[in-house]
Structures are given as structure tokens and as C-alpha cells.
Amino acid sequence: MLTLVHLKKYYATQKAVDDISLKIEKGKIFGLLGPNGAGKSSLLRMVTGITLPDSGKILYDGQEYNQDIHNQWIGYMPEERGLYKKMKIGEQAMYLARLKGLNKIEAMQKINYWFKRLDMESWWNKKVEDLSKGMSQKLQFVTTVLHNPKVLILDEPFSGLDPVNSEIIKQEIFELSKQGVSIIFSTHRMEQVEEICEEIALINQGKIVLEGNVLEIKNRFKKNLYRLAIQEELQGFESNIVQKNMDEYILQFANDQEPNSLLQHCINQHYHIKTFEEILPSLNEIFIQQVENTQASRQFLN
Amino acid sequence: MNKIFIILQREYLTRVKKKSFLILTFLVPILIFGASLLMVYIALQGEEKQKIVVNDESGIFFHRLDKKSKTYTFFAEAPKGNETNRDFAKRVEADIYLHILPFQNSRPDSILIYKEGGVSLGTSLFLSTQLDNIYHVKQMEEAGIDKAKIDSIQNFSLPIKSYDLKDNKETNSAIASGIGYMMGIMIYLVIFIYGSGVMRGVMEEKTNRIAEVVISSVKPFQLMMGKILGIGLVGLTQFLLWGTLIILLQFLLPLIIPSLGDLMQARENIVTAMPASEMPNMGSSDSLAMIQSIMNQNWGLIISCFIFYFLGGYFIYASLFAAVGSLVNEDPQEAQQLTLPVSMPIIFGFIILMTTLKEPNSSLSVFGSMFPLTSPIVMMGRIPYGVPVLQLILSMGLLIIGFILITWMSGKIYRTGILLYGKKTTWKEVLKWLRHS
Numbered sequence: 001m002l003t004l005v006h007l008k009k010y011y012a013t014q015k016a017v018d019d020i021s022l023k024i025e026k027g028k029i030f031g032l033l034g035p036n037g038a039g040k041s042s043l044l045r046m047v048t049g050i051t052l053p054d055s056g057k058i059l060y061d062g063q064e065y066n067q068d069i070h071n072q073w074i075g076y077m078p079e080e081r082g083l084y085k086k087m088k089i090g091e092q093a094m095y096l097a098r099l100k101g102l103n104k105i106e107a108m109q110k111i112n113y114w115f116k117r118l119d120m121e122s123w124w125n126k127k128v129e130d131l132s133k134g135m136s137q138k139l140q141f142v143t144t145v146l147h148n149p150k151v152l153i154l155d156e157p158f159s160g161l162d163p164v165n166s167e168i169i170k171q172e173i174f175e176l177s178k179q180g181v182s183i184i185f186s187t188h189r190m191e192q193v194e195e196i197c198e199e200i201a202l203i204n205q206g207k208i209v210l211e212g213n214v215l216e217i218k219n220r221f222k223k224n225l226y227r228l229a230i231q232e233e234l235q236g237f238e239s240n241i242v243q244k245n246m247d248e249y250i251l252q253f254a255n256d257q258e259p260n261s262l263l264q265h266c267i268n269q270h271y272h273i274k275t276f277e278e279i280l281p282s283l284n285e286i287f288i289q290q291v292e293n294t295q296a297s298r299q300f301l302n
Numbered sequence: 303m304n305k306i307f308i309i310l311q312r313e314y315l316t317r318v319k320k321k322s323f324l325i326l327t328f329l330v331p332i333l334i335f336g337a338s339l340l341m342v343y344i345a346l347q348g349e350e351k352q353k354i355v356v357n358d359e360s361g362i363f364f365h366r367l368d369k370k371s372k373t374y375t376f377f378a379e380a381p382k383g384n385e386t387n388r389d390f391a392k393r394v395e396a397d398i399y400l401h402i403l404p405f406q407n408s409r410p411d412s413i414l415i416y417k418e419g420g421v422s423l424g425t426s427l428f429l430s431t432q433l434d435n436i437y438h439v440k441q442m443e444e445a446g447i448d449k450a451k452i453d454s455i456q457n458f459s460l461p462i463k464s465y466d467l468k469d470n471k472e473t474n475s476a477i478a479s480g481i482g483y484m485m486g487i488m489i490y491l492v493i494f495i496y497g498s499g500v501m502r503g504v505m506e507e508k509t510n511r512i513a514e515v516v517i518s519s520v521k522p523f524q525l526m527m528g529k530i531l532g533i534g535l536v537g538l539t540q541f542l543l544w545g546t547l548i549i550l551l552q553f554l555l556p557l558i559i560p561s562l563g564d565l566m567q568a569r570e571n572i573v574t575a576m577p578a579s580e581m582p583n584m585g586s587s588d589s590l591a592m593i594q595s596i597m598n599q600n601w602g603l604i605i606s607c608f609i610f611y612f613l614g615g616y617f618i619y620a621s622l623f624a625a626v627g628s629l630v631n632e633d634p635q636e637a638q639q640l641t642l643p644v645s646m647p648i649i650f651g652f653i654i655l656m657t658t659l660k661e662p663n664s665s666l667s668v669f670g671s672m673f674p675l676t677s678p679i680v681m682m683g684r685i686p687y688g689v690p691v692l693q694l695i696l697s698m699g700l701l702i703i704g705f706i707l708i709t710w711m712s713g714k715i716y717r718t719g720i721l722l723y724g725k726k727t728t729w730k731e732v733l734k735w736l737r738h739s
Contacts, residue, residue: 012734050517050518078514080723081512083512096516099519143515
């Protein structure tokens with residue numbers, strides 16, 4: 001759907017985007033991660049055609065980016081976003097839809113559909129300044145997806161949203177992805193990424209540090225840790241106990257050791273097993289490990 | 303193109319639908335009109351008709367006084383016995399007491415005016431003109447000049463006319479400078495009011511963070527142009543409405559309030575009877591000649607030039623103001639600093655306009671009318687005096703080139719500035735953008 005080939009954007013003081021290549025499939029939710037100032041926004045601005053790359057290509061369905069055609073394909077919700085405060089909500093949605101190339105009738109249908117879907121029908125004549133922050137974020141989301149984009153680019157979409165509205169938007173994102181919309185989800189909030197994205201790329205200082213399927217990455221960085229909780233004391237088992245907490249053990253296995261051997265042991269000893277699971281590293285841990293000791297990572301950790 | 307139109311439409315409608323627009327549009331003509339009526343009203347009615355009691359011991363003046371005056375009524379009466387002036391005035395209920403002492407050697411010894419609280423300048427001017435005049439006529443009569451002769455002398459003023467050496471056409475510098483001044487000021491105001499309107503619009507989009515949302519749908523240049531065109535149209539609408547309303551008021555008000563009719567008439571009388579010192583170089587205050595001279599102006603040229611320079615000036619400055627607006631972050635004070643380089647040339651233009659009205663062909667004026675940043679204001683001051691065709695073409699050409707260059711430059715600044723948040727931009731950086739992007 002969307003392919004980035006050796007994209008570069010250099011500014012006078014820094015290499016904002018330094019040779020990034022990515023591939024985003026149709027209907028996939030792709031997480032773009034990185035600390036502040038890593039180059040996410042610069043990358044997204046090139047993908048949306050707001051700025052031009054110094055070199056490299058942006059391909060939509062194999063075609064090089066062309067404002068006249070592909071602008072309509074894209075729905076972009078920038079990190080720095082807002083609306084006209086004094087404008088009525090209905091008019092605002094209509095205006096932004098028409099700027100995306102919809103005619104009045106199409107735009108009206110879409111607005112009605114989305115306003116109904118997200119319980120916003122009574123908002124039409126309100127002004128943005130009368131809305132709460134969460135409400136205006138919801139409106140912002142609607143104006144981004146009104147024109148049925150094929151590629152949806154969301155930069156920190158959940159910032160400023162309460163849990164209830166976050167959940168609503170999250171469900172909408174899943175729904176759109178099921179309909180075949182490719183979604184780029186840029187954030188520095190790892191727990192959201194784990195929940196939502198299938199594929200991710202971690203960017204630091206303009207470069208891709210890490211890329212791939214979320215589960216695959218977690219497996220790549222796993223440390224063979226297992227959590228076991230039993231009522232009895234664990235005895236007579238050969239392994240490195242990393243941590244013991246009440247009745248809970250965290251064990252690190254050797255590479256050739258079978259996890260089933262522990263279960264076997266527990267059963268043989270007639271232990272009462274409450275929990276047994278593999279501990280995969282969280283993305284947060286992996287990323288901190290990856291960007292550690294770089295200048296930008298300090299902000300990231302905060 | 304279509305997207306520019308959608309943007310233009312929004313910019314136009316949101317502004318025109320605002321209450322403040324309606325209030326300003328309808329209030330300004332009413333205020334202007336009302337103020338001028340009020341002035342006339344005060345001039346006429348502010349003082350009630352004043353009663354002047356005349357004790358004319360010379361016997362020359364009273365019957366010759368102009369009894370048609372709207373402000374004063376005259377009647378003759380002399381104090382009795384040793385009544386004081388004050389008691390006398392009180393008894394006859396006079397506001398003013400004019401005491402003309404008997405003549406000695408055919409000259410009045412002295413003429414005394416009394417009034418409670420002192421004599422006003424208006425009264426004293428009115429009376430002295432009247433009395434002087436009566437005395438001079440009397441003198442001439444005594445010298446044996448007959449009445450008809452005196453009248454014809456009095457009603458004659460010298461036929462002074464000025465001509466343009468080039469085409470022998472009659473010129474009227476007062477009219478020319480009046481027209482030039484009006485048009486120059488109008489363009490100056492338009493640039494400032496609507497130009498800074500564009501700047502505020504851009505700042506609003508940037509501080510509300512809507513700019514990036516919109517720019518993901520349209521090119522920055524389209525957004526900028528849509529805004530400039532939309533606000534320009536708002537300005538045109540406002541001017542048209544003002545013009546129409548003022549003309550309508552002129553006709554309608556006297557119908558609605560009949561007593562205003564007299565007032566209007568009086569206003570015209572005051573205007574045409576304005577003393578010569580207030581209208582320099584006018585020769586005579588003959589309103590017919592003035593109207594003739596206004597008609598003689600090449601209005602086709604003036605109006606088409608006005609429209610050209612109006613648009614040119616607005617577009618050049620609107621795009622500059624848009625660029626400045628895109629550099630501002632949250633701080634309005636920052637806006638003031640950044641606006642300075644843009645407002646300087648406008649103010650220079652205005653200063654040059656002032657000298658142009660006196661000397662339309664001085665080298666400063668010619669330069670000012672060529673330089674694209676000042677020409678919209680300065681050239682309007684020169685046109686009513688007549689400008690060589692070559693200069694006019696050159697000035698217009700330079701304005702078009704200047705417009706293209708500046709819009710291109712502003713577009714570049716705007717494109718970068720509108721997406722830059724939270725950092726204070728210096729002019730040095732801006733120059734870098736111009737060179738690199």
C-alpha cells in the first residue's frame with residue numbers, strides 16, 4: 001500500500017530523517033515509535049506531502065506520490081492539531097471535507113454517518129470553543145476519516161482523550177483497519193502500541209533502530225524468563241531463580257532447557273500450580289535498551 | 303483552484319457573518335453622517351437666535367445691516383437717561399448691545415459691543431465685517447460713485463486661472479491635491495486594516511494548530527492565497543456598502559425627518575461659503591467652478607488607476623503580512639516586533655504622499671511612485687496632477703513584478719513558518735529559508 005524508499009530529509013542543524021525505508025501493507029496497523037525529536041513528525045510530513053524529501057521515494061500502491069491523486073487517499077491527524085474555535089462544528093466538518101475534495105452532498109452523507117456513529121448529532125450548531133478537549137479530539141478524528149482515506153496517519157491520537165473516548169476511537173481504528181485502511185500510528189506510548197499495532201518500527205535520531213512484527217520482536221529480545229506461582233516451596237529443580245516474591249518465582253532457563261520440564265517437576269512433586277507463564281519483555285523495556293545512551297533517549301525515558 | 307475558492311469562501315463568510323462586521327459596516331456611515339449633521343446643527347442652532355439691540359448714533363448703519371441673518375436679529379433702541387448698559391440690555395431683553403457713537407470728521411469715533419460674559423469671536427467677526435462693509439460703501443457713495451457701480455465692484459473677483467504647460471489644460475491644484483489625498487489615504491487604510499487582518503488570520507490558524515490539518519489537504523500557497531483573496535473581498539464589500547449607505551442616507555434621511563432637509567441645505571451653504579483661507583488657491587469660492595473643475599478631471603484614468611493600485615498595494619502587503627503572521631508563535635508582542643519591517647514602508651509611503659501633494663514631480667515623489675512598496679500610496683497623489691504615460695507604465699510594471707516577487711518570497715516564508723512551533727524565529731533564519739528552500 002505504502003512504501004518508503006530511502007527517504008532523507010536534512011535540516012541545517014540535524015538529519016531529521018536519515019535513510020528510512022518502510023513498507024506498510026493494506027489493512028495493517030503500523031506503529032511508528034520513537035522519542036521526541038526522533039524524526040517521526042518529519043517523516044509523517046513527507047508521507048503526507050506537506051514537505052518534500054531531499055531524496056528517496058514515497059510510493060502509494062507503487063505510484064510515486066502525486067498531490068492531486070494521493071492527497072485524497074490520506075487522512076492525517078497531526079500531533080499539533082486544532083480547529084477553528086469560532087466556527088460551528090457542522091460547518092467545520094463540512095469545510096475540511098470539501099478541502100479533501102468531497103462535494104457538498106457526499107460530505108453531508110459522511111458527516112451524518114460519523115456524527116451518528118459517535119453520538120455527535122446534537123453538536124452541529126455548537127462552536128469548537130464550547131467543546132471539552134475530549135470532545136474536540138473526537139471531532140478531530142471524525143474530520144480526519146470523513147473522506148474515506150486509504151491511508152490513515154495518526155500522530156499521538158489518544159493524547160487528551162479520556163479512557164472512555166480513547167476506547168471508542170480505538171474501536172474505530174480497528175474497524176477501519178478491518179475495512180482495509182492502512183493505519184500509521186505514531187506515538188511514544190508503548191502500552192498503546194502493544195495493544196493496537198501488528199507491525200512497528202522504532203526510530204531514533206532519524207534512523208530505524210528496530211522493525212518488525214510485535215510478537216516476533218518480543219521473542220527476539222526475550223530472556224527465557226518464566227513466572228511460576230505455587231503454594232509450596234519450590235525444591236529440587238535445577239535453574240536460576242531471579243526473583244522470589246511470596247509464592248511467586250521468576251526463573252531464567254538455560255537456552256536448551258525445556259519449560260515443560262519445570263511443569264513436569266511440579267506435577268511429580270504434587271505442587272499446586274497457580275500460574276505458569278513465559279515472560280516476554282515489554283516493548284518499553286526493549287526500546288529503552290535500544291535507545292539507551294543516545295542523547296535523545298533521556299527525554300524518551302521521562 | 304477549486305480549493306482556493308473553498309478557502310476564500312470560508313474566509314469571506316466567517317468574517318462577513320460576524321456581528322462586528324455588520325456593526326462596523328452600518329455604524330460607520332451613520333456615525334460619519336450623523337457627526338456631520340451634528341456639526342451643522344451645532345453651527346446653526348447651538349446659539350439660539352441672538353437679539354442685538356443697536357444704538358446707532360451715527361444714523362448710518364442700522365438700516366443697512368443685513369437683517370436676513372439666521373443667527374442674529376436687530377432692532378434699534380437707545381438707553382434712557384443714565385441707565386447703565388447692563389440695565390438697558392436687561393430691560394430690552396437683548397443679548398448683545400451694539401453702541402455706535404456719532405461720527406466726527408466723517409469717521410466713527412468708536413463702536414462698542416457689549417455682551418454678558420464677553421463677546422464671542424463669531425459675533426465680533428460677523429459684526430465687524432458687516433460694519434466695515436457698510437462704512438466702505440458709504441464712503442464710496444460719498445465720493446460720488448453710484449450704487450450700481452459699487453455693487454458691480456463688490457461682486458467681482460479676479461479671474462485667476464492656472465494651466466498645465468504641456469497640454470494647456472486648466473488645472474486646479476486644490477482639487478487635484480484633494481483627490482490625491484483622499485485616494486492615497488484610502489489605499490493606506492486598506493493596506494493597514496485588511497493587511498493586518500490577513501496577519502491575524504494566519505496567526506489564528508497557527509496558534510489554533512489548524513494550519514497543519516488544512517495543509518495536509520491543500521498546498522500552503524493555496525491556503526495563503528485563499529485567505530488573502532477572501533479578506534480582500536471582505537474589504538471591497540465593506541467599502542461598497544459604506545459608499546452605498548452614505549449615498550442612501552443623503553437621500554433618505556431628509557425624507558424621513560423633514561426638518562433635516564433645511565439642515566442639509568444649510569450644510570451645503572456652509573461648505574460653499576467657507577472662507578477663502580480654508581481652501582487655498584481656490585481663487586473664488588464659486589461652487590460651480592469647483593464642480594466644473596472636478597468634472598474636468600480624467601475620472602476614467604483616476605478610477606482605473608485607483609483600482610489597480612488598490613489591488614496591487616493590498617496584494618503585496620497582504621502576502622507580506624501573511625508571511626509575518628506565519629512566524630509568530632503565541633506571543634502578540636512578537637507580532638509587533640515582526641510587523642515593524644512591513645509597516646515601515648507603508649508609513650514611508652504615507653510621508654512621501656504628503657510631500658507629493660505639494661510637489662508632485664519632485665525626485666522623491668517620482669521615486670516613491672515607482673518603488674512597488676510605496677507606489678500604491680504615492681502614485682495616487684500624483685495622478686490627479688497628471689503623470690507622464692511612460693512613468694505610469696513603468697510604475698505599474700514594477701508593481702506587478704514586485705507583487706510576483708514578494709508573493710513568491712512570502713509563500714516560501716509562510717510555507718516554513720506555519721509549521722514551526724514553539725521556537726522564536728529570527729530574520730536571519732528567515733533569510734536562510736529563502737536561500738535554501
